[in-house]
Amino acid sequence: MSRPATGVHLTGWGGYAPSLVLTNADLERMVETNDEWIVTRTGIRERHIARPDETTASMAAVAGLRAIATAGLQPDDIDLIIVGTLTPDYPMPSTAALVKEAIGNRRAAAMDLAAACSGFVYGYATAHAYVASGMYRHVLVIGAETLSRVTDWTDRGTAILFGDAAGAAVLSASDEPGGTLGIELTTEPSGAYYIWLPGGGAARPAGAATVDGREHFIHMKGTETFKMAVRTLGSTATAAVRAAGLTLDEVDLVIPHQANYRIIEGLSKSLGFPMERVFVNVDCYGNTSAASVPLALAEAVAAGRVMRGDRLLFVAFGAGLTSGAIALQWTEDPANAARAAAIGPADVTIAPGYLGPTNPFPTALEWIRERDEAPAKG
Numbered sequence: 001m002s003r004p005a006t007g008v009h010l011t012g013w014g015g016y017a018p019s020l021v022l023t024n025a026d027l028e029r030m031v032e033t034n035d036e037w038i039v040t041r042t043g044i045r046e047r048h049i050a051r052p053d054e055t056t057a058s059m060a061a062v063a064g065l066r067a068i069a070t071a072g073l074q075p076d077d078i079d080l081i082i083v084g085t086l087t088p089d090y091p092m093p094s095t096a097a098l099v100k101e102a103i104g105n106r107r108a109a110a111m112d113l114a115a116a117c118s119g120f121v122y123g124y125a126t127a128h129a130y131v132a133s134g135m136y137r138h139v140l141v142i143g144a145e146t147l148s149r150v151t152d153w154t155d156r157g158t159a160i161l162f163g164d165a166a167g168a169a170v171l172s173a174s175d176e177p178g179g180t181l182g183i184e185l186t187t188e189p190s191g192a193y194y195i196w197l198p199g200g201g202a203a204r205p206a207g208a209a210t211v212d213g214r215e216h217f218i219h220m221k222g223t224e225t226f227k228m229a230v231r232t233l234g235s236t237a238t239a240a241v242r243a244a245g246l247t248l249d250e251v252d253l254v255i256p257h258q259a260n261y262r263i264i265e266g267l268s269k270s271l272g273f274p275m276e277r278v279f280v281n282v283d284c285y286g287n288t289s290a291a292s293v294p295l296a297l298a299e300a301v302a303a304g305r306v307m308r309g310d311r312l313l314f315v316a317f318g319a320g321l322t323s324g325a326i327a328l329q330w331t332e333d334p335a336n337a338a339r340a341a342a343i344g345p346a347d348v349t350i351a352p353g354y355l356g357p358t359n360p361f362p363t364a365l366e367w368i369r370e371r372d373e374a375p376a377k378g
């Protein structure tokens with residue numbers, strides 16, 4: 001059904017992070033590192049780890065249900081579900097298909113989107129296009145990752161960085177003023193192998209050699225990624241603000257991809273934009289890839305940092321190297337978040353496949369889980 005072109009507003013938001021926490025002190029016991037180095041070089045203090053019964057789909061479904069409730073909608077109101085992720089439950093079917101069933105939606109189209117850490121911003125832009133064209137009225141965009149299962153826990157260069165989480169937003173058609181104002185997306189293939197998960201695809205199918213070569217884990221050239229990230233984030237952010245017909249002075253809050261505090265600080269310096277108007281929660285979650293912007297948005301709203309009429313800027317970068325930015329004007333009541341207060345993991349069930357159960361939890365982290373699940377002494 002096509003309808004006239006319309007404005008596109010962010011009407012629902014929500015985040016989810018698993019309850020199991022991995023601290024810098026824990027990492028000190030696993031690899032040659034220390035809290036001071038990690039905090040100074042990255043700003044990260046702890047990250048969250050999915051439990052064995054959690055997957056990208058289950059976390060995505062919780063965040064998605066929260067976003068739908070915040071928007072004041074029912075699951076069946078959603079016309080399209082997009083999940084941005086680099087850690088899908090399976091190469092196929094899509095994680096979005098599993099999420100559709102888990103949230104009890106009977107009518108939406110569903111698909112995954114591969115843009116790594118830019119997945120949510122790319123998903124937002126895709127959802128925007130569907131809504132603006134009149135093809136769909138309400139689109140659920142989710143960024144969700146279980147990076148703990150593709151992290152090499154013996155590699156101190158990457159093990160300190162990543163965490164698991166999900167975040168979601170609902171984009172809806174509306175003729176009210178505000179909503180999406182400007183969008184910029186870029187891809188620079190010259191950085192394609194800076195952040196790379198080599199094994200398991202058509203070029204290097206899974207087998208004994210890819211397992212022995214640790215190819216099923218994230219490989220990263222940290223310094224190269226860092227430099228390209230600061231440069232690209234700045235140019236993408238500037239382009240989206242310009243596309244919105246704004247100047248940076250008119251932006252109330254920047255919500256950047258939470259990869260590294262120093263990258264965020266570098267962005268702030270390069271733009272001449274004050275850190276007081278940049279939202280940061282990388283200290284509590286590490287880099288959660290596609291989940292990071294929508295999770296930060298949900299926290300920023302909960303913290304009272306987002307008011308009706310505020311102009312927000314989302315900006316992300318990731319493997320590809322992809323980058324994207326969205327400028328929008330917020331039009332919702334932050335208090336709507338209360339509608340999602342009762343929603344949690346018990347509200348979603350991912351339909352099992354026909355193979356027997358397996359324990360996907362990383363062996364290297366079992367000791368943290370045992371510590372967490374041990375009965376309290378006393």
Ligand code: UT7
Pocket residue numbers: 032033034037038041042117156157160195220221222223225226229259260287289317318319
């Ligand atoms: O979503 C995108 C995902 N990726 C990123 O955002 C990553 C971007 N890059 C970064 O965040 C930074 O490059 C890192 C945090 C990964 C590394 O920081 P850096 O300041 O670029 O450090 P470096 O790699 O240049 O290493 C400096 C030193 C080296 O020792 P030497 O050669 O100077 O003796 C490393 O071996 O620090 C050493 N090092 C560590 N030391 C303690 C590297 N990792 C660690 C560690 N603990 N975990």
